Amino acid sequence: MAVVGVDLGSQSTKAVILEGDEIVGGASMATGESAETEAKMAVQEALKQAGLKRKDLKAAVATGTLAVPVTAALNIAALKTRSPASCVARGAYFRFPEARTVLYVGADSSMAVRLSDDGLVEDSVKNERCAVSSGALLDIVARMLEVPVEELGELSLKSTNPEKVSSRCVVFAEGEILSFIHKNPPVPVPDVLAGANQCIADGLWGMVQKVGVPSELLICGGVARNAGIVKAIEDRLGKPVLLPKQPQYVRALGAAVFARTMEQEGVATC
Amino acid sequence: MLTMGIDVGSRSTKCVILDDGKLLTYGSIETGANIVKTAQAAVEAAVHRRTSLWGEYRMKLPNVKVDHLKIEDMAFIVSTGYGRAIVPFAHRNITEITCHCRGAQWFVPGVATVLDVGGQDSKGIRIGAKGEVADFVMNDKCAGGTGRFMEIVAEALHIPLADIGPLSLKSKKELPFSSTCAAFGRGAAVTMSKEGQRKEDILNGLHEAIANRVMGLVKKVGIADKFVVSGGIGRNVALVKKIEERLDGLKVNLPPEPMIVGAVGAAMFALDRAQKGDEARPIETAAA
Numbered sequence: 001m002a003v004v005g006v007d008l009g010s011q012s013t014k015a016v017i018l019e020g021d022e023i024v025g026g027a028s029m030a031t032g033e034s035a036e037t038e039a040k041m042a043v044q045e046a047l048k049q050a051g052l053k054r055k056d057l058k059a060a061v062a063t064g065t066l067a068v069p070v071t072a073a074l075n076i077a078a079l080k081t082r083s084p085a086s087c088v089a090r091g092a093y094f095r096f097p098e099a100r101t102v103l104y105v106g107a108d109s110s111m112a113v114r115l116s117d118d119g120l121v122e123d124s125v126k127n128e129r130c131a132v133s134s135g136a137l138l139d140i141v142a143r144m145l146e147v148p149v150e151e152l153g154e155l156s157l158k159s160t161n162p163e164k165v166s167s168r169c170v171v172f173a174e175g176e177i178l179s180f181i182h183k184n185p186p187v188p189v190p191d192v193l194a195g196a197n198q199c200i201a202d203g204l205w206g207m208v209q210k211v212g213v214p215s216e217l218l219i220c221g222g223v224a225r226n227a228g229i230v231k232a233i234e235d236r237l238g239k240p241v242l243l244p245k246q247p248q249y250v251r252a253l254g255a256a257v258f259a260r261t262m263e264q265e266g267v268a269t270c
Numbered sequence: 271m272l273t274m275g276i277d278v279g280s281r282s283t284k285c286v287i288l289d290d291g292k293l294l295t296y297g298s299i300e301t302g303a304n305i306v307k308t309a310q311a312a313v314e315a316a317v318h319r320r321t322s323l324w325g326e327y328r329m330k331l332p333n334v335k336v337d338h339l340k341i342e343d344m345a346f347i348v349s350t351g352y353g354r355a356i357v358p359f360a361h362r363n364i365t366e367i368t369c370h371c372r373g374a375q376w377f378v379p380g381v382a383t384v385l386d387v388g389g390q391d392s393k394g395i396r397i398g399a400k401g402e403v404a405d406f407v408m409n410d411k412c413a414g415g416t417g418r419f420m421e422i423v424a425e426a427l428h429i430p431l432a433d434i435g436p437l438s439l440k441s442k443k444e445l446p447f448s449s450t451c452a453a454f455g456r457g458a459a460v461t462m463s464k465e466g467q468r469k470e471d472i473l474n475g476l477h478e479a480i481a482n483r484v485m486g487l488v489k490k491v492g493i494a495d496k497f498v499v500s501g502g503i504g505r506n507v508a509l510v511k512k513i514e515e516r517l518d519g520l521k522v523n524l525p526p527e528p529m530i531v532g533a534v535g536a537a538m539f540a541l542d543r544a545q546k547g548d549e550a551r552p553i554e555t556a557a558a
Contacts, residue, residue, distance in 0.1 A: 108454060169453070172410075182303060
């Protein structure tokens, strides 16, 4: 019995197909003009990977910033939406039941969630008002330094002397980082990146502390692919974090887990 | 006696020359990467009567020749603004809070509260009975309540910064701006535009958000009559209107050139020093 979870993020749209306990397909598309089209395409691509057809999908759950307007477009009868926080929790707990705190960092929002022993949301704080604890600064830095976003993390780990960014606002940090680049001689790229990572990690760590870390901390969301950010969080935590192999899919996976529950409980009728 | 005030702001640098406390000339220039050169260029702008950023002059200047004036002709020079410590020819530097307090009184005698919103910061100043700074608050941590936010959105909508105020006044719709963070401002504006919202309505929502933000700041020092608005937002008619709507019946006193308030204050402090006979010796600048 296959089900799908769709995560409509501000920058990319992800679909994960779950068959029993196995993830059989996962796809990600850049969110463009019409979130509906990307959602359909992501599901289509994930189905292709799984070798399945649309009619094989017995239930679907959508989540993320744009979830509500696209549900109709997916054209799957048994489709519901779930809150981003609960999907983050479900997705994390599915593979890492030891996680008690989850830090999700997306392109322009982030949240910290504390889980109960059963994987339910006990407490959560989210940030969608200020860009400083999100991937926004990474995008800006990548553009300024002309380094692909995917390479920022590894490059930042080469830093020996991180250049401190004192601004607590992405807009002002951009100006500050620009001055590092134009310094004579310029601040080495890894040191600029490590400085930006510290700035982001400070914002994120504040959220993590609000919900607390009773045991293990898991990091997910697209920004968790940046090894520099992960390290900066680990430095603050004082021990390694749990890091899924493809952290960007955790929220979509959580949605798929919800869809599976729906299907099993017979809420899904199609 | 000629005195000069030079206000090196994060986005623009203003230079004012007073003759015995009366306005002789002023000019402005965009702040560049090199503050020393910027400060010198601002002096050039003042003596050649150029306001490169804002178009036409809004204050009548005496019809006398000023383009021969040099830095050496000044009895005293005071610098202010975020780059004040790097102006090599200044004889003293004074914080922008103090200078705005003084400048606001030059424009509006009896002023009690000043709201100054510039390119990258916003501040509220409460002025005491003797004209002293009684209290102040400052936001330079978040771009949300500053001119930068307006700049970003204007750019995203392809509208010149000078036009966003008048355009916004045409709005007949209440449309909340979906972001309070300037970094998300571009995306929010583009999204709303794609959703078919009119530019004037998007701007109206933006001004609403910024007005709430800056009023929240200035309320911390207490609002009293007379209320002066200074800085770049003073040139945004829509925002000034929204601020006035939030003043419980008080009026906004708007200096004709709201952006030179700090520089005028600096030039007035320079006059005090010159009259006291302080030695006009350049400060040791951070750049030297």
